[in-house]
Amino acid sequence: MQVNTHSVNFTVDSKLVSFIQRRMDKLESFYDQVINSDVYLKVENTSDKANKIVEVKVAVPGDEFIVKKTCKSFEEGIDMATSSLGRVLLKRKEKLRSYAR
Numbered sequence: 001m002q003v004n005t006h007s008v009n010f011t012v013d014s015k016l017v018s019f020i021q022r023r024m025d026k027l028e029s030f031y032d033q034v035i036n037s038d039v040y041l042k043v044e045n046t047s048d049k050a051n052k053i054v055e056v057k058v059a060v061p062g063d064e065f066i067v068k069k070t071c072k073s074f075e076e077g078i079d080m081a082t083s084s085l086g087r088v089l090l091k092r093k094e095k096l097r098s099y100a101r
Helices: 014-029 074-100
Strands: 002-007 036-043 052-060 063-071
Touching (some): 014 036, 014 074
Parallel strands (some): 002 036
Antiparallel strands (some): 052 063
């Protein structure tokens, strides 16, 4: 799967990019028709510890899913976003199966 990582107002580490790629590749086990995905990493200027924002857009044929999570670290946000997307993609796959019958 093609994963585009965008960081807003900071430079992203190569370890984080490879971590994101591994997590996003696992989504193909839920739904194999994922075209591409965009991951946006942002840091909010607040005094709150949970100031890391992860926004993931996944494009599938005929639709696009967006998940936005705010956490203490980008790794935690990616984990939460991919688990949410896994449920959404599985639901989409089941829905398409029911139409095919």
